[in-house]
Amino acid sequence: MKRAECCISIGRVSRTLFWYIFRDLLKIFFMASGALAGILSFGGLLRPLTQEGLDASQIGQMLTYFTPAMTTYSLPVAALFATTVVYGRLSADNELTACRAGGISNLWISSPAVVLGLVVAIMSSLFLLFIVPVYTYKVEKVVYSNLAKIVANRIERTHQFRLDRITVFAQGAYLPATSLPGEQIVVLQSPTITTFDRPDKSNPRYLVAKEFYVASDATISISQTDADEAVKMTVALRSGSKFAREFGGGTQGGVKETQFGPIMRESPIHEDVKFMNVWQLQRLYANPDESRRIRATVDRFRSQEQMFKYLHGVRDALNSAQRRAVFASGDERYVLELDGAVSALEKNGALLVNSDPTNPARHVHLHREGVGQTLNLEGKEIRMTADANSQSQLMDLNLELYDVMMQTKDGPVPRKMIPYTIKTPMPADVVALGSHKAEYYLSPAAAGTGNQEKLRREHMVLQNDIRSESHSRASFAISCFILVLLGCALGMMFKSGNFLTAFAVSFIPALLSITLIIAGQRTCGSIPADFPKHGNPIQLGLGLIWSGNVINLVIAFVLLGRLQRQ
Numbered sequence: 038m039k040r041a042e043c044c045i046s047i048g049r050v051s052r053t054l055f056w057y058i059f060r061d062l063l064k065i066f067f068m069a070s071g072a073l074a075g076i077l078s079f080g081g082l083l084r085p086l087t088q089e090g091l092d093a094s095q096i097g098q099m100l101t102y103f104t105p106a107m108t109t110y111s112l113p114v115a116a117l118f119a120t121t122v123v124y125g126r127l128s129a130d131n132e133l134t135a136c137r138a139g140g141i142s143n144l145w146i147s148s149p150a151v152v153l154g155l156v157v158a159i160m161s162s163l164f165l166l167f168i169v170p171v172y173t174y175k176v177e178k179v180v181y182s183n184l185a186k187i188v189a190n191r192i193e194r195t196h197q198f199r200l201d202r203i204t205v206f207a208q209g210a211y212l213p214a215t216s217l218p219g220e221q222i223v224v225l226q227s228p229t230i231t232t233f234d235r236p237d238k239s240n241p242r243y244l245v246a247k248e249f250y251v252a253s254d255a256t257i258s259i260s261q262t263d264a265d266e267a268v269k270m271t272v273a274l275r276s277g278s279k280f281a282r283e284f285g286g287g288t289q290g291g292v293k294e295t296q297f298g299p300i301m302r303e304s305p306i307h308e309d310v311k312f313m314n315v316w317q318l319q320r321l322y323a324n325p326d327e328s329r330r331i332r333a334t335v336d337r338f339r340s341q342e343q344m345f346k347y348l349h350g351v352r353d354a355l356n357s358a359q360r361r362a363v364f365a366s367g368d369e370r371y372v373l374e375l376d377g378a379v380s381a382l383e384k385n386g387a388l389l390v391n392s393d394p395t396n397p398a399r400h401v402h403l404h405r406e407g408v409g410q411t412l413n414l415e416g417k418e419i420r421m422t423a424d425a426n427s428q429s430q431l432m433d434l435n436l437e438l439y440d441v442m443m444q445t446k447d448g449p450v451p452r453k454m455i456p457y458t459i460k461t462p463m464p465a466d467v468v469a470l471g472s473h474k475a476e477y478y479l480s481p482a483a484a485g486t487g488n489q490e491k492l493r494r495e496h497m498v499l500q501n502d503i504r505s506e507s508h509s510r511a512s513f514a515i516s517c518f519i520l521v522l523l524g525c526a527l528g529m530m531f532k533s534g535n536f537l538t539a540f541a542v543s544f545i546p547a548l549l550s551i552t553l554i555i556a557g558q559r560t561c562g563s564i565p566a567d568f569p570k571h572g573n574p575i576q577l578g579l580g581l582i583w584s585g586n587v588i589n590l591v592i593a594f595v596l597l598g599r600l601q602r603q
Contacts, residue, residue, distance in 0.1 A: 073111035124528030154521030252277025343425035369407030505561035526596035550585035557582030
């Protein structure tokens with residue numbers, strides 16, 4: 038009877054002790070989590086605040102949207118800190134010794150920490166899988182909600198900003214005091230706009246300056262229907278001039294007012310797996326062709342195919358017996374003819390015709406016929422590039438004639454270089470290439486073009502990003518439970534309830550776990566440019582993502598086992 042009463046008494050003491058420890062754990066956990074979330078939220082504001090510029094309303098919105106993410110990221114550190122403090126104080130005050138003397142084991146004393154770890158791990162999982170991606174995307178939308186302010190801020194800091202093959206320089210920039218609702222406008226002071234050409238289509242980084250626009254001031258109008266849609270920018274120049282890199286009388290002159298653009302650019306908010314919840318990740322992993330990045334790659338392949346096909350046709354026409362190619366452009370018609378002394382050839386995505394520089398004769402002839410004024414040009418060389426527009430089924434031809442003799446009513450006028458742009462309809466066989474899907478570029482029919490390897494690499498990058506993001510979220514959530522066990526063991530061993538000591542002790546395992554997760558994500562995304570020659574780093578990356586948890590779990594079991602044997 039006495040033994041039964043003793044067991045009941047110990048059970049009541051155990052339940053009382055459990056809630057006593059658990060309440061302390063919750064109190065310190067919430068205090069630490071709130072403090073860390075606040076610090077991380079303000080820290081997250083530093084980059085957009087200093088680089089992009091934010092107004093008061095944007096700062097308030099970002100702090101609101103940062104809170105769920107930063108609270109989630111603070112959970113494992115706060116849980117580790119709480120268990121280290123609470124069990125360190127219990128050990129320092131010899132309360133653990135009293136419990137063991139009363140027949141309560143270290144494992145039972147650790148049960149409040151185990152419950153806290155499970156609760157925090159489940160909470161972290163729910164936030165990471167469903168809530169954090171939504172609010173992370175909202176933060177990005179707030180940053181890019183005022184593109185005019187971003188442009189003005191970059192001009193003030195660096196005096197330039199880039200848009201693909203366009204670079205805008207300016208001495209200063211400011212936002213006008215008034216503007217229409219939904220309109221974004223920035224005024225540039227003493228701007229210079231430089232457009233670049235890509236002479237080598239196989240090397241997108243090789244750019245050559247093509248044209249320059251200079252003006253006393255310019256107004257940039259920015260319109261965007263949605264954060265995921267393309268951005269349309271139009272630049273109105275006043276009191277300036279336009280000239281080409283190759284100086285020629287016909288390519289330069291002053292302008293009172295002119296418009297540059299419109300410039301279409303993809304959304305500044307790029308597709309990122311960190312913006313997707315678990316269901317979106319699963320759907321995209323099963324259907325990678327739905328990815329914006331994959332669709333953009335396929336669109337680029339189609340445009341390249343159409344461009345090469347069209348240039349092949351022009352080359353064959355110029356080298357045929359007729360020695361001529363005709364381009365329809367609205368009510369006008371352009372006729373390009375070659376003498377028998379020269380031939381057309383393709384090189385690096387451009388059509389070239391070169392004459393003997395020692396021969397004074399001009400073998401390239403370009404005529405324009407139609408409702409407007411006729412044009413007759415004779416040159417020694419011509420360079421033609423083409424850009425395909427699948428939606429309008431038009432081909433944008435960019436022609437540059439060198440060492441030109443232009444026939445005018447006042448007689449022949451020499452020019453060093455004359456550029457011409459022609460919009461002409463695509464032939465039916467070129468239009469048909471625009472129907473190719475991603476499956477075609479992965480099939481044997483597209484082998485040997487280089488596009489197949491590029492598309493496979495894009496597929497692999499996307500799949501690796503999704504897998505690494507999924508594993509990182511799972512590893513981060515599980516680390517909450519593992520770090521709680523480790524904190525419990527560390528607190529019992531170091532016997533100190535001091536906050537600074539607890540922070541110093543708990544900092545290293547938390548840092549180890551988070552650092553290895555980030556390193557694993559970076560490794561998974563580091564697909565070599567010559568893939569599949571050097572293989573896929575996904576296994577190494579996933580190993581790094583989980584290695585921190587494995588190390589901390591081993592240390593926790595070793596320490597808890599040693600404490601249990603004491």
